[in-house]
Amino acid sequence: MKKIIYITALVFLTSSFTVSKRIEALIAKEIKSIFSVETFQKKNISISNDISENLPQKITDTNFYxxxxxxxxxxxxxFGQAFGKADYFDFIVIFDKNLIVSKVKVLVYREDHGGEVGSKRWLNQFSGKSKADNLIYQKDIAAISGATISAKSMTNEINKLLKTVQILHQKQVL
Known part of the structure; x- marks a missing residue:
């Protein structure tokens, strides 16, 4: 029994750190649409450990490009995750070369309730935001009835990301 639990945990952990081909295809579609290109290349951003440990948002070689x-x-x-009422959901934030948010998109939402957090209209509130912004839920970002936890979580994750981008820009990593 312990062996089954161990194998299940191992499979879960390794799969949670990789991006599926389906997710990669969704990300590619959004990037091509935003930048009006047919092809693109991505390069992961390397961050030293001394900078990385002080960032509000954890940046790895598999989530920021x-x-x-x-x-x-x-x-x-x-590419990040935010927590809903009972499960994580996957999202991407696309920045232009000046680190202004071009688009936020929920890629996979895994719960029965709160999926409104993935609506284009609600997510458009993040477009145009920059590293200088500090977003306040229900003031700068509208609330969503029935998706309060997911909407707050998404707002918090975007705030952490904007602060992280600000630090990386100051440290001349970006």
């Missing part, structure tokens, strides 16, 4: 087309920097994207 520079986006290039013909060796010209187009922008950046971050």
């Amino acid at each position: 520079k986006i290039y087309n013909n060796q010209k920097l187009l922008g950046y994207y971050y």
Whole structure:
């Protein structure tokens, strides 16, 4: 029995840190749409341990990338997770080359309730925000009836990401 639990936990952990081909395809579609390109290259952003340990949002070699087309920097994207009422949901934030949010999209929402957090209209509130912004739920970002926990969580995750981007920009990593 312990062996089954161990194997299940191992499979869960390894799968939670990889991005499926389906998710990669969704991300590629959004990037191509935002930057009006047919092809692009992504390059992960390397961050030293001394900078990484002080960031509000954990940045790894699998969640934050520079986006290039013909060796010209187009922008950046971050793949993250936020917590709903009982489960995590996956989202991306696409930044332009000036680190202004171009788009936020929920890729996978795993709960029965609160899926309104993935609506384009609600997510458009984050577009145009920059590293200088500090977003306040119900003031800067509208509340969603029936998705309070997910909406607050998403707002908090975006805030942590904006603060992280600000630090990385100050440290000249971006």
